[in-house]
Amino acid sequence: MDGEGTSGVTVEFFGIARQRAGRTRIVVCRGLESTRLGDVLLAAAERLPELAGECLDGSRPQDGYLANINARRFTTDPDTPIRAGDHVLLLAADAGG
Amino acid sequence: MSTVPGYHGRYLRVDLSERTSREVPWPDGVLRSFLGGGGLGTWVLRRETPDGVDPLSPESPLVFVFSPLVGSPLTTSAKFAVLAKSPLTGRINDSLSSSHFAISGKRTGYDAIVIVGAAEGATTLVVTPDGVRFESAETEWGLGSRETGQRVRDRLGGEWGGFRVAAIGPAGERLVHFATISHDARHAGRGGLGAVMGSKRLKAIAVAGDRVVSFADPGRLVEISRDLSKRSLGPATAKYRELGTVDNLVTFNRLGSLPTRNFQGGVFAEASMLSPESLEADRDRTRTSCAACTIGCEHIFPLAGSGQEEGGGVRMEYENLFALGPLCGVSDPRAVLAASALCDELGLDTISTGASIAFAMECAERGLVEIPGLRFGNGDAMLSMIDDIGNRREWGDLLAEGTRAAAERIGGESQSFAPHVKGLEIPGYEPRALQAMALGFAVGTRGADHNRSGAYEVDFSPEVGRIDAEPGTIEPVVRVEDEAVLMDSLILCKFLRGVFEDRVAGMAELLRPVTGWDVSPEELRETAGRIVTAKKAYNIAQGWTPAEDTLPQRFFEEPLGEGGSQGAQLDPDRLAAQIRAYNLQRGWTAEGYVPEDRLVALGLA
Numbered sequence: 090m091d092g093e094g095t096s097g098v099t100v101e102f103f104g105i106a107r108q109r110a111g112r113t114r115i116v117v118c119r120g121l122e123s124t125r126l127g128d129v130l131l132a133a134a135e136r137l138p139e140l141a142g143e144c145l146d147g148s149r150p151q152d153g154y155l156a157n158i159n160a161r162r163f164t165t166d167p168d169t170p171i172r173a174g175d176h177v178l179l180l181a182a183d184a185g186g
Numbered sequence: 187m188s189t190v191p192g193y194h195g196r197y198l199r200v201d202l203s204e205r206t207s208r209e210v211p212w213p214d215g216v217l218r219s220f221l222g223g224g225g226l227g228t229w230v231l232r233r234e235t236p237d238g239v240d241p242l243s244p245e246s247p248l249v250f251v252f253s254p255l256v257g258s259p260l261t262t263s264a265k266f267a268v269l270a271k272s273p274l275t276g277r278i279n280d281s282l283s284s285s286h287f288a289i290s291g292k293r294t295g296y297d298a299i300v301i302v303g304a305a306e307g308a309t310t311l312v313v314t315p316d317g318v319r320f321e322s323a324e325t326e327w328g329l330g331s332r333e334t335g336q337r338v339r340d341r342l343g344g345e346w347g348g349f350r351v352a353a354i355g356p357a358g359e360r361l362v363h364f365a366t367i368s369h370d371a372r373h374a375g376r377g378g379l380g381a382v383m384g385s386k387r388l389k390a391i392a393v394a395g396d397r398v399v400s401f402a403d404p405g406r407l408v409e410i411s412r413d414l415s416k417r418s419l420g421p422a423t424a425k426y427r428e429l430g431t432v433d434n435l436v437t438f439n440r441l442g443s444l445p446t447r448n449f450q451g452g453v454f455a456e457a458s459m460l461s462p463e464s465l466e467a468d469r470d471r472t473r474t475s476c477a478a479c480t481i482g483c484e485h486i487f488p489l490a491g492s493g494q495e496e497g498g499g500v501r502m503e504y505e506n507l508f509a510l511g512p513l514c515g516v517s518d519p520r521a522v523l524a525a526s527a528l529c530d531e532l533g534l535d536t537i538s539t540g541a542s543i544a545f546a547m548e549c550a551e552r553g554l555v556e557i558p559g560l561r562f563g564n565g566d567a568m569l570s571m572i573d574d575i576g577n578r579r580e581w582g583d584l585l586a587e588g589t590r591a592a593a594e595r596i597g598g599e600s601q602s603f604a605p606h607v608k609g610l611e612i613p614g615y616e617p618r619a620l621q622a623m624a625l626g627f628a629v630g631t632r633g634a635d636h637n638r639s640g641a642y643e644v645d646f647s648p649e650v651g652r653i654d655a656e657p658g659t660i661e662p663v664v665r666v667e668d669e670a671v672l673m674d675s676l677i678l679c680k681f682l683r684g685v686f687e688d689r690v691a692g693m694a695e696l697l698r699p700v701t702g703w704d705v706s707p708e709e710l711r712e713t714a715g716r717i718v719t720a721k722k723a724y725n726i727a728q729g730w731t732p733a734e735d736t737l738p739q740r741f742f743e744e745p746l747g748e749g750g751s752q753g754a755q756l757d758p759d760r761l762a763a764q765i766r767a768y769n770l771q772r773g774w775t776a777e778g779y780v781p782e783d784r785l786v787a788l789g790l791a
């Protein structure tokens with residue numbers, strides 16, 4: 090797992106999170122083989138302070154926002170296990186069209 | 187006449203055949219039991235619709251309904267509902283629209299306008315507190331709704347402070363089964379209400395007046411209106427204000443839930459060409475809003491030569507973007523904007539239009555039909571087919587009946603991939619990737635519909651897995667449907683949803699100072715169940731059978747091939763079990779019929 094362990098976790102931004110971040114994605118937690126969602130989000134907020142408050146509330150998505158792991162399951166639980174190579178999507182919970 | 191604050195206490199019943207009208211008082215208890223908008227309209231429609239009526243016959247009623255909140259300072263409350271039996275589905279159809287027509291319509295002094303019969307020639311119905319007038323619309327017949335509205339307003343002048351007009355375009359005149367009713371470039375879009383209006387040779391309805399309702403506690407109403415407006419400018423609505431719903435396209439694509447090429451897939455390789463950033467790359471986007479709205483979610487993109495410069499360009503939302511873009515395999519933003527403008531001009535529902543053309547494209551690619559040039563990705567062919575549908579020319583004449591009817595005629599395997607439920611084309615939520623939404627589509631009284639069910643909210647939550655559709659899906663699907671039916675009855679814009687901590691309690695709080703009713707969240711939840719059941723009872727009376735509550739075969743047989751929802755497909759047994767559980771949760775039989783004692787308990791017998 091060494092190769093994966095150094096690849097980090099990709100955080101992808103959608104909607105307002107993308108606007109605030111000013112980019113579509115960043116890679117955090119390089120060198121870790123496994124971590125928690127909360128630590129991924131804290132690392133993202135440290136790199137992109139614009140996300141704190143509006144999109145992130147400490148180690149959780151802010152109210153009205155969700156994290157999604159690898160484009161499958163949605164969660165807001167900071168203890169959700171995350172592995173190197175995973176993609177964490179940060180997006181608004183409201184998908185009304 | 188004493189009445190409940192927030193209401194006028196009566197509706198206007200107009201007979202176009204007889205050229206007469208009369209006022210009808212609401213029976214005791216009806217307003218509190220059905221509220222307004224879609225709820226009150228359902229009550230009227232049940233009362234006024236003969237069983238088994240042809241939706242396009244004179245006997246079929248067309249109902250415009252306002253609501254208790256219209257005219258109040260509550261943000262996003264300037265909305266109205268239009269209801270009729272849908273020519274597309276043969277089932278109940280309630281579509282909502284916005285803006286000044288709601289305010290002026292309520293100022294006529296009526297809570298609803300019910301129209302029956304059919305005029306002898308093209309007619310504009312003029313409604314004011316002085317009564318009704320039937321004016322010739324021969325000179326507007328054939329025009330788009332925008333030009334019609336302007337001409338009627340100019341002709342009627344400044345009487346009563348000026349008129350507001352809802353009108354049909356050429357598609358409504360030609361009875362296209364998914365024609366819209368339009369007002370200020372906003373549409374009562376789904377289910378073909380424009381065809382019902384066209385069948386009555388009613389080109390336009392003009393409303394004006396000075397009758398205002400009282401409110402039970404005006405001071406408190408102003409207080410909570412201020413608070414709601416403030417909250418409406420917070421983070422919960424930032425997406426709608428800054429990006430608009432078009433932003434869904436990129437997100438849905440990443441999740442593999444973006445319907446593509448007639449629902450053959452959930453990922454569109456060229457989606458980035460239709461992202462908000464791409465759409466505004468060489469265009470100056472502007473933003474506008476419905477009347478009395480602080481959010482302003484409407485993002486307008488200029489399109490040279492669209493004839494829409496006067497109104498500021500083309501209003502793009504996720505649904506017209508997905509339906510005229512990825513669903514037809516079209517990635518050229520100019521083609522999508524032009525197609526959207528053409529649908530507006532003709533008066534066509536963009537979802538059903540895009541879905542009908544995408545369906546025809548797949549039929550053509552499979553060799554089931556021979557339509558020169560109509561292939562996925564061909565924007566010019568799409569534009570040409572939109573014109574043919576709106577004018578009922580050649581293949582467009584068949585597609586104008588919707589995908590269910592077209593598949594019945596085309597035959598072969600086409601029925602397995604005709605993208606509809608109960609005849610209503612599926613909106614931009616891929617059901618294999620969003621399986622709570624799939625349940626919402628299947629049981630929806632209007633057909634495949636994301637506005638009445640809203641079950642995609644359950645998919646976009648940690649509550650259940652969106653692809654696994656676990657047993658815990660039923661309760662939240664019922665809950666969000668109940669919340670939606672209340673919002674559609676009050677009527678409030680759904681984009682306000684996020685500002686309420688508890689939506690039902692929040693709506694009860696808004697209703698109290700308007701009406702003076704000491705309404706509790708529990709009462710509102712029961713009201714929601716009553717309205718959903720009333721819609722179901724209407725459908726049963728019009729011939730509904732349990733076999734209608736399903737989705738096209740494609741979704742059970744073809745797993746999604748790539749992307750975030752790779753491998754997802756619907757399990758027929760699981761969906762059937764969920765439908766039974768949903769029905770029982772509603773107090774119906776497992777098959778979905780409403781027992782007599784349930785009707786009695788809800789006051790619907």
Ligand code: SF4
Pocket residue numbers: 262284426474475476479480481482483484679680681
């Ligand atoms: S949020 Fe958008 S759709 Fe809703 S009332 Fe405001 S402008 Fe109209």
